[in-house]
Amino acid sequence: MNVPNSRNQIPEGVRDQLPREAAQMRRLADRLGEVFGTWGYREVVTPGLEYLETVTAGAGSLGRREDLYQLFDRKGRTLALRPDMTTPIARVAATKMAGEPLPLRLSYFAPVYRYRAQKAGSVSEIWQAGIELIGAAGAAADGEVVALACGALAASGLEGFKLGLGHVDFVEGIFAEAGVDRATEEALKEALVARDLVAFEKGVREAGLPGEKAELLTAMASFQGSYEQAVARFGGVGESGAGRVVRALRELGTMLQLLAELGVAGQVSLDLGLTRSLGYYTGVVFEGYAPGVGSPVLGGGRYDNLLADFGGRLPATGFALELDRLLVALERQGRLPGAPGLDAVVECPPDRVGEAMAAARELRGRGLTVEVDLLGRTGAELVKYARARGARVVSLTEGTGGEAGEVLEARRRLRVAAVTPIH
Amino acid sequence: MNVPNSRNQIPEGVRDQLPREAAQMRRLADRLGEVFGTWGYREVVTPGLEYLETVTAGAGSLGRREDLYQLFDRKGRTLALRPDMTTPIARVAATKMAGEPLPLRLSYFAPVYRYRAQKAGSVSEIWQAGIELIGAAGAAADGEVVALACGALAASGLEGFKLGLGHVDFVEGIFAEAGVDRATEEALKEALVARDLVAFEKGVREAGLPGEKAELLTAMASFQGSYEQAVARFGGVGESGAGRVVRALRELGTMLQLLAELGVAGQVSLDLGLTRSLGYYTGVVFEGYAPGVGSPVLGGGRYDNLLADFGGRLPATGFALELDRLLVALERQGRLPGAPGLDAVVECPPDRVGEAMAAARELRGRGLTVEVDLLGRTGAELVKYARARGARVVSLTEGTGGEAGEVLEARRRLRVAAVTPIH
Numbered sequence: 001m002n003v004p005n006s007r008n009q010i011p012e013g014v015r016d017q018l019p020r021e022a023a024q025m026r027r028l029a030d031r032l033g034e035v036f037g038t039w040g041y042r043e044v045v046t047p048g049l050e051y052l053e054t055v056t057a058g059a060g061s062l063g064r065r066e067d068l069y070q071l072f073d074r075k076g077r078t079l080a081l082r083p084d085m086t087t088p089i090a091r092v093a094a095t096k097m098a099g100e101p102l103p104l105r106l107s108y109f110a111p112v113y114r115y116r117a118q119k120a121g122s123v124s125e126i127w128q129a130g131i132e133l134i135g136a137a138g139a140a141a142d143g144e145v146v147a148l149a150c151g152a153l154a155a156s157g158l159e160g161f162k163l164g165l166g167h168v169d170f171v172e173g174i175f176a177e178a179g180v181d182r183a184t185e186e187a188l189k190e191a192l193v194a195r196d197l198v199a200f201e202k203g204v205r206e207a208g209l210p211g212e213k214a215e216l217l218t219a220m221a222s223f224q225g226s227y228e229q230a231v232a233r234f235g236g237v238g239e240s241g242a243g244r245v246v247r248a249l250r251e252l253g254t255m256l257q258l259l260a261e262l263g264v265a266g267q268v269s270l271d272l273g274l275t276r277s278l279g280y281y282t283g284v285v286f287e288g289y290a291p292g293v294g295s296p297v298l299g300g301g302r303y304d305n306l307l308a309d310f311g312g313r314l315p316a317t318g319f320a321l322e323l324d325r326l327l328v329a330l331e332r333q334g335r336l337p338g339a340p341g342l343d344a345v346v347e348c349p350p351d352r353v354g355e356a357m358a359a360a361r362e363l364r365g366r367g368l369t370v371e372v373d374l375l376g377r378t379g380a381e382l383v384k385y386a387r388a389r390g391a392r393v394v395s396l397t398e399g400t401g402g403e404a405g406e407v408l409e410a411r412r413r414l415r416v417a418a419v420t421p422i423h
Numbered sequence: 424m425n426v427p428n429s430r431n432q433i434p435e436g437v438r439d440q441l442p443r444e445a446a447q448m449r450r451l452a453d454r455l456g457e458v459f460g461t462w463g464y465r466e467v468v469t470p471g472l473e474y475l476e477t478v479t480a481g482a483g484s485l486g487r488r489e490d491l492y493q494l495f496d497r498k499g500r501t502l503a504l505r506p507d508m509t510t511p512i513a514r515v516a517a518t519k520m521a522g523e524p525l526p527l528r529l530s531y532f533a534p535v536y537r538y539r540a541q542k543a544g545s546v547s548e549i550w551q552a553g554i555e556l557i558g559a560a561g562a563a564a565d566g567e568v569v570a571l572a573c574g575a576l577a578a579s580g581l582e583g584f585k586l587g588l589g590h591v592d593f594v595e596g597i598f599a600e601a602g603v604d605r606a607t608e609e610a611l612k613e614a615l616v617a618r619d620l621v622a623f624e625k626g627v628r629e630a631g632l633p634g635e636k637a638e639l640l641t642a643m644a645s646f647q648g649s650y651e652q653a654v655a656r657f658g659g660v661g662e663s664g665a666g667r668v669v670r671a672l673r674e675l676g677t678m679l680q681l682l683a684e685l686g687v688a689g690q691v692s693l694d695l696g697l698t699r700s701l702g703y704y705t706g707v708v709f710e711g712y713a714p715g716v717g718s719p720v721l722g723g724g725r726y727d728n729l730l731a732d733f734g735g736r737l738p739a740t741g742f743a744l745e746l747d748r749l750l751v752a753l754e755r756q757g758r759l760p761g762a763p764g765l766d767a768v769v770e771c772p773p774d775r776v777g778e779a780m781a782a783a784r785e786l787r788g789r790g791l792t793v794e795v796d797l798l799g800r801t802g803a804e805l806v807k808y809a810r811a812r813g814a815r816v817v818s819l820t821e822g823t824g825g826e827a828g829e830v831l832e833a834r835r836r837l838r839v840a841a842v843t844p845i846h
Contacts, residue, residue: 011473022468038792
């Protein structure tokens with residue numbers, strides 16, 4: 001069934017980037033790519049189509065197959081559009097780059113695809129830029145990635161951003177301690193992913209847990225405070241305080257100390273209930289928030305088991321920036337530049353096309369952005385067009401307009417008749 | 424049916440770009456985007472998924488629906504991966520940009536998808552960069568686009584490229600004059616698209632045409648020569664020499680003269696049998712060739728009817744560069760730079776991570792590409808890693824290696840203990 005008149009439409013959840021938006025996206029990606037580059041991260045590009053088995057590697061319970069765009073090749077094999085870039089890059093790292101010196105530092109700028117029921121702000125094509133650090137375990141590697149996340153957000157021009165830091169083992173340990181059943185745990189984790197504290201507390205109440213267990217879960221989900229306060233509240237959780245909750249806390253503590261040494265402690269705080277929607281995370285996880293934007297502009301964490309799905313067995317961590325959300329945040333802060341300017345339009349009488357194009361070439365050689373007018377416009381009509389584009393008119397004919405000193409200079413250099421300023 | 428062990432593989436006809444290749448592609452795209460920009464072309468980005476009706480607009484008899492990657496959304500509508508960028512940009516130009524001053528100059532850098540049976544060199548994911556000039560008819564517009572094609576190839580660093588220039592009306596007029604039936608015409612055009620002169624001449628012989636008509640077709644397909652020679656051979660074709668063959672020739676003549684004025688005549692020659700695989704072309708068409716590469720690295724032409732399929736009714740022309748082929752050509756000419764370099768690796772003892780990262784930050788601030796060693800390597804092991812990456816070791820500890828003047832200077836500036844040169 002094809003809906004009539006859909007030819008002029010685009011599918012739900014995807015969008016066109018018109019010149020202004022495309023330029024902003026390109027500039028943002030360039031700036032991020034530059035930061036990634038100076039930290040030693042090298043761009044890789046993976047194909048737009050993968051086998052279904054590839055993109056579902058390591059997806060875990062929270063990665064949902066029905067969210068994938070699937071199609072078939074002519075041999076009947078199922079292909080899919082990637083729902084994230086981490087998995088394809090894990091495939092590349094574990095296979096084609098297996099012989100390279102470790103760690104691998106890789107970056108990307110690409111769209112990912114997740115089929116989503118249409119609700120406010122949900123999109124199916126998600127432009128991301130990000131990095132993966134593969135082959136290094138430990139707090140220094142986690143610290144590098146979080147420090148780079150801060151550096152990338154700062155380089156984007158965003159002000160007032162915050163990073164929340166959590167740990168998969170902390171959440172898992174608390175759930176184990178609370179002793180909830182599997183179905184309840186899934187439901188509560190979905191509430192954590194959605195950051196829906198009301199639904200979380202309702203779920204906890206309905207689970208009918210002993211007061212102390214219920215209180216532990218709620219304390220995790222709603223925690224706001226310092227590392228010392230976290231230790232005070234959760235440091236005794238587990239068998240004589242020696243379980244994974246405590247180990248996870250200790251890892252977070254080491255990282256916070258490192259981030260303080262690196263001068264980014266002010267942007268980072270503990271977010272102990274932090275749970276990411278993709279299922280492959282195994283350690284420290286984090287999300288970045290911009291003032292006034294509800295959904296995270298950045299997310300990532302450690303995924304030490306994913307490479308093994310491709311025969312790699314390497315620890316890894318990384319993050320992705322959600323570029324559309326970041327652009328919204330930057331726009332709200334007035335941090336986005338306008339469209340790239342047009343400097344000049346060269347008048348082009350039908351019998352002097354070669355001359356007009358030669359004049360344009362000369363101006364471009366000096367770094368200017370120059371159009372040749374191809375519609376044969378003259379006088380006021382051409383000036384009106386140029387004004388609409390914020391450009392000057394370069395005329396091959398005499399007497400087009402008033403000529404200031406700068407204009408006469410341009411005219412002399414160009415050996416053309418007149419340059420009309422727009423003001 | 425899913426083949427086992429395909430998780431580590433990628434589908435046929437697509438590829439991974441490892442860091443070296445990705446850097447070369449990025450650099451090429453940047454350079455092309457810069458050229459497009461100074462000519463007033465602004466980048467647009469369209470979604471990776473379109474409705475089937477959109478991508479099949481204007482496809483004509485040579486655009487084949489079975490070459491499309493198709494999938495379904497949850498409402499049962501058929502989506503497709505775009506087989507070219509011209510059609511999505513025509514959609515955008517005719518709809519969301521309908522109110523903007525004309526002409527529209529738009530550019531892109533994106534992959535397109537065409538399902539192809541696997542044979543040598545055929546790919547299904549094709550990275551293209553290109554431009555569209557929408558809202559301008561005539562030889563000046565055609566000339567700008569061909570001149571920009573030459574400018575883009577020159578900017579890529581490619582040497583010795585050639586552009587072939589043809590015209591849809593010329594080919595159509597010759598076929599009409601030869602009076603072949605529809606099936607023969609289709610078969611002969613496919614041979615022209617494939618540039619298979621042997622198949623073309625065989626098809627002509629088998630069509631059993633009168634000698635003069637057969638000779639006319641073969642003369643078109645095999646023509647090599649100047650504009651004057653073309654006029655001498657084909658100037659009398661059609662009703663008293665006034666048909667579309669002659670009009671097409673005249674348009675080509677005007678363009679060649681303009682291109683001579685612009686100094687690119689030496690790179691352009693007539694290719695009167697030129698026929699493009701996509702069916703929407705209506706006027707001047709062209710292809711660009713690199714020495715030693717059999718398939719064109721660039722192709723384009725005028726498509727005055729495509730916008731009407733989106734309610735636009737605007738003349739248009741443009742071209743696409745085939746970036747993978749262009750990279751092959753550049754590589755053969757030794758015109759591709761190596762991978763971007765790593766300048767330094769900072770030694771990072773486990774107890775001095777913060778210091779090491781601060782030193783790296785300082786070096787990056789001076790524009791260097793710097794890694795912190797996250798594997799705790801020391802001495803010879805670290806030097807070996809750095810050498811493999813072409814980088815120097817910056818050490819926080821004393822006595823790592825010989826220190827030349829430059830090294831001591833770096834050490835003093837950095838307040839670190841030693842910088843080990845790699846040579």
